[in-house]
Amino acid sequence: MTIERPELYESFDDRFRAGRCMNGDDGLEVLYSGCRWAEGPVYVPAWRQLVWSDIPNDRLLRWDEETGAVGVFRRSAGHPNGNTLDREGRLISCEQGNRRVTRTEHDGTVTVLAAHWQGKRLNSPNDSTVKSDGSIWFSDPDFGITSDYEGYRADSEIGANNVYRIDPATGEVRLVADCFGAPNGLVFSADERQLFVSDTRAGFIRVFDVRDDGTLSDGEVFAAAGARAAARFDNLRFDDGGRLWAAAMNDGVHCYDPDGTLIGRLAVPEAVANISWGGAKRNRLFIAAETSLYSVVMGVTGTHPTGPGRRPWLDPRG
Numbered sequence: 180m181t182i183e184r185p186e187l188y189e190s191f192d193d194r195f196r197a198g199r200c201m202n203g204d205d206g207l208e209v210l211y212s213g214c215r216w217a218e219g220p221v222y223v224p225a226w227r228q229l230v231w232s233d234i235p236n237d238r239l240l241r242w243d244e245e246t247g248a249v250g251v252f253r254r255s256a257g258h259p260n261g262n263t264l265d266r267e268g269r270l271i272s273c274e275q276g277n278r279r280v281t282r283t284e285h286d287g288t289v290t291v292l293a294a295h296w297q298g299k300r301l302n303s304p305n306d307s308t309v310k311s312d313g314s315i316w317f318s319d320p321d322f323g324i325t326s327d328y329e330g331y332r333a334d335s336e337i338g339a340n341n342v343y344r345i346d347p348a349t350g351e352v353r354l355v356a357d358c359f360g361a362p363n364g365l366v367f368s369a370d371e372r373q374l375f376v377s378d379t380r381a382g383f384i385r386v387f388d389v390r391d392d393g394t395l396s397d398g399e400v401f402a403a404a405g406a407r408a409a410a411r412f413d414n415l416r417f418d419d420g421g422r423l424w425a426a427a428m429n430d431g432v433h434c435y436d437p438d439g440t441l442i443g444r445l446a447v448p449e450a451v452a453n454i455s456w457g458g459a460k461r462n463r464l465f466i467a468a469e470t471s472l473y474s475v476v477m478g479v480t481g482t483h484p485t486g487p488g489r490r491p492w493l494d495p496r497g
Contacts, residue, residue, distance in 0.1 A: 186446055187475070194436055195443030198420055202478025203462070207447065210242050210465075210472045211249045216329065217467035219262040219306075219414075221270070222457025229457055230270065231467050232259040234329045237276065242472060244458070257281075258323060258330045261306030261364075261414065261453065266313055273304035275323030276330040280304045280315065280345065293317070293345050293352045299336035301343075303329075306364050306414050306453075310371055313347030314393065316355065318362035318376065342376060344393060355395050356387060364414030364426065364453075369482060375401060375423060377412035384412055384425060384435075401439050404430075414453045418479045424464070426451040432466065447473065456481020 188201040195201060215235035222229050227244040230252055239252040239259055258276030265271055270283040271292075278301045279294035292315060294301060303323025308316050320340045323330030342356040342365065356362070360380030367374055367389070374387045374395060382404035388396035402425070404410040410430035417423055422442075423435040432445040432454055449469035457463050462480045466473040 188443065189446060190443045192436070192440060192442035194440075195434060198422065198442075199478035200422070200434055200443055204475045204477070207466070207473045207475050210247070210474055211240070212471040214240075214467075214470050214472070216452065216469060217472055218260050218452045219273075220453055220455040220457075220465040220467045220472065221262040221264060222455060222461075222463075222465065223264065223268070223270070224457075224459075225268055229455075229465055229472070230262055231453075231465075231472060232256075232262060232272075234258050234260060234275065239272070240472075260304070260323070260329075261317075263307050263309060265309050265315070266311070271307050271309065271315060273307055273317060275303040275305070278303055278323065278330075280307060280317050292350065293343065296337060296341075296343060296352045296354065302335050302337060302340060305362070308365050308367055308374075310367060315345040315347075316342065316365060316367075316374065317345070318342050318365055320359070320361035320363060320379070322361065353393075355393070356398065363412065366415045366417060366423075369417065369419075369421065375415055377415055377425065379411050379413060382411065384415065384423070402433075402435050402441065407441075413451070416454055416456060417482045418456075419482055420479060422479070424454060424481075426454050426466075428452070432464075445475070 214233040219232040229242045238254045239256045241252040242249050257274030259272045260275050261273045263271045280292045282290045302319045302321045305318045324333040340359045342362050344353045344355045359378050363379045364377040377384050383400050384402040385398045386401040387398040411428040413426040421437040425433040427433045428450045431447045434443045436442050451468045453467040455465045463476045
């Protein structure tokens with residue numbers, strides 16, 4: 180079912196139209212409704228399926244691109260939030276309820292990648308991104324321990340909301356960035372020289388320079404919600420034109436020029452929690468918003484979920 184919304188695209192700058200950001204479908208397609216709070220969509224090319232989270236219902240769902248069917252991928256899933264793929268196409272999930280980051284192996288077994296930092300339990304891992312060296316970077320706000328709705332109420336053992344890196348060789352969990360209200364979505368630039376992190380409570384998207392040793396600069400503000408009072412930043416994705424797309428809750432999906440200017444937005448009828456590119460051409464934007472999963476085929480193409488470089492085993496185009 181398609182929602183005909185001629186006001187789907189809102190341009191604030193000529194670069195939004197010139198960059199083909201307003202090309203594509205005229206409306207949103209509703210792929211599924213019936214979640215309590217939808218999050219974490221990730222398209223799996225090898226399966227031609229999209230996996231996403233329904234946090235309060237404690238399940239991972241999957242939508243089949245060929246048939247349109249929706250089914251349960253995993254129930255009693257640890258109140259999962261963000262999902263991504265690693266360099267081998269395995270599912271990486273941030274489990275708020277279990278307070279850990281896991282990997283689903285090709286045989287379906289689950290491996291715990293991170294559950295503690297310096298002997299203390301993580302708060303509630305939220306979102307992750309994978310660098311080309313195989314390291315996994317994840318945010319750890321307290322959303323899953325503030326109530327029993329999206330996890331289990333508990334005190335923070337760490338006492339702060341941080342961003343961490345999992346070493347691909349040793350499995351060491353290292354603190355890489357702190358001083359957040361609530362770190363949420365994170366994504367690397369195409370050259371992996373910068374890391375962008377949204378801070379939901381502060382109303383900022385911060386950008387950090389990535390040093391050769393895997394440490395980060397102090398960071399600076401790339402974009403702020405500013406006068407757009409309805410906006411609260413969640414996860415982030417790049418397109419291949421270098422534009423940053425941000426799930427902005429009640430303000431839809433924001434699109435930022437590489438210089439940090441808000442050039443346009445997509446209007447969505449529910450609060451947008453997470454977005455992800457997918458489809459055979461990666462020009463289909465999947466939108467997890469409150470109770471529903473939406474999609475829109477666009478005139479721009481998203482970057483690959485596992486970063487730069489082609490992987491023929493993962494890419495349906497070979």
